[in-house]
Amino acid sequence: MNATNVFRVAFIGCGKRAHEHAIGIKADSRLEVVALSDIAAASAETLKSEFGFQQANIYTDHKEMLAKEKPDVVLICLWTPLHLPVFRDCAEAGAKAVLCEKPMSPTWGECQEMGRIADETGCQLTFSLQRRFATGNQTVRRLIKEGRIGQVLRLDLYSPPNLLDCGIHTFDQAISFMDETPAKSVLGAVDTTEVYNWFNVPSECGASGHVVFANGVQASLYSGTIDVWEPTQDMAKIWAGVRVIGTEGFIEVMWDGQIVKAVNYEDPAWKQEMELSSMSDQMIGYVKHAIDCLVSGEEPEVSHRKALRASELIFAVYESVRRNARVSIPLTNVSDSPFIAMLNNGQFSKEGA
Known part of the structure; x- marks a missing residue:
């Protein structure tokens, strides 16, 4: 774990799914949201207000956000064709873990490329197969x-x-x-x-x-x-x-x-x-497990390798x-x-x- 025992978290994409991921983030005391990025600043402002992410800076350019904030953990809550390029940006910026919305990518080659980048950089990549x-x-x-x-x-x-x-x-x-x-x-x-x-x-x-x-x-x-x-x-x-x-x-x-x-x-x-378990329960379990594995080094239950099989x-x-x-x-x-x-x-x- 890092020196302060708290991981710096950023969101890229602040729409509906980001709100569901935010439930899991909010429930984990090891996580501090420092930045929210969305091409529509109003969406980021709404997420910030609804979840009390008061310390989070707002960006409309995720590359600028990655460079300035240097987050440890990034949540990618974007449409499918954006997953690969944005994950590549996160890995190159030194993110330790990325929690990405599913599915992986629109093509099989792009799915494999996401896996290759994760393996090569050591960035822990998981997908929201929270069920x-x-x-x-x-x-x-x-x-x-x-x-x-x-x-x-x-x-x-x-x-x-x-x-x-x-x-x-x-x-x-x-x-x-x-x-x-x-x-x-x-x-x-x-x-x-x-x-x-x-x-x-x-x-x-x-x-x-x-x-x-x-x-x-x-x-x-x-x-x-x-x-x-x-x-x-x-x-x-x-x-x-x-x-x-x-x-x-x-x-x-x-x-x-x-x-x-x-x-x-x-x-x-x-x-x-x-x-019965609610979507909120599942997202809390997903986020907690991903961070537990980031700390322990174990393969996550929803790792990119398992997402590749499906x-x-x-x-x-x-x-x-x-x-x-x-x-x-x-x-x-x-x-x-x-x-x-x-x-x-x-x-x-x-x-x-």
Whole structure:
């Protein structure tokens, strides 16, 4: 830890998500917010006022802020295409840790570049996959390790559209339930009946796929709106989350750890109570853990390496569509976003439909 036992914190981007991150920052006595940067100064002023960051200086240029304030910890709460360039600026300025909004970046190559910079500079890079800190998700991980549903055989993965911004939560949740086991192969399809734009990144309106993990577990992926799923009632129940199916039972759990159903075939009376945790609780847990790891040197629960595993699955789904074939993990010879490339070259054109 530094000499004063307090880390200097700065925000880059002061919109809605910054307010959610600020809850975690405010709860940790080791953190002192010294600067707020936003191209709209009024947004920074609002964040400063609402959270009582009275010592924070306001900037409209994040590079000027980094140079003058030299923060130890930076929170990047910007739209997706800005994550890589701004993280590079933070790392080059000597930031010890960066807590970045998810998803990582619009292309697989940019995601990998963020990881390379983190590894090369030693800047601790984490992403706001804060649902790992939901009480219910922690309970599910424990129950699986205890063998409560036997050996895991299969997963059903559910996500709202789209894969890059929403699906990363579902993939990360599934990987965490399997003790960080990586994927082996992916076969995917996308629905472009509508093309959305999320934080300045175009996306599909739905997707499906099949994932095989290195431990032999297979997973089915369903992504789309609840309206599409209405005919299938069991899908509507967990429209954002994971069903874990084992040899001795199954658990259905939503993104935020709400356990919809838990069954043990040999013990019909067993019932796992739902454990609720708010977004505020999750953000407090995320920030505290990131700072704990900054002090201890341990790999964070939401490190860039773990975010890369979930991101790789997303781009593998897109690459499978481009190749019309199953693709192997690790994903090689791909640096773009296959989805954006196909969209730009007219592959999803509806002419003649």
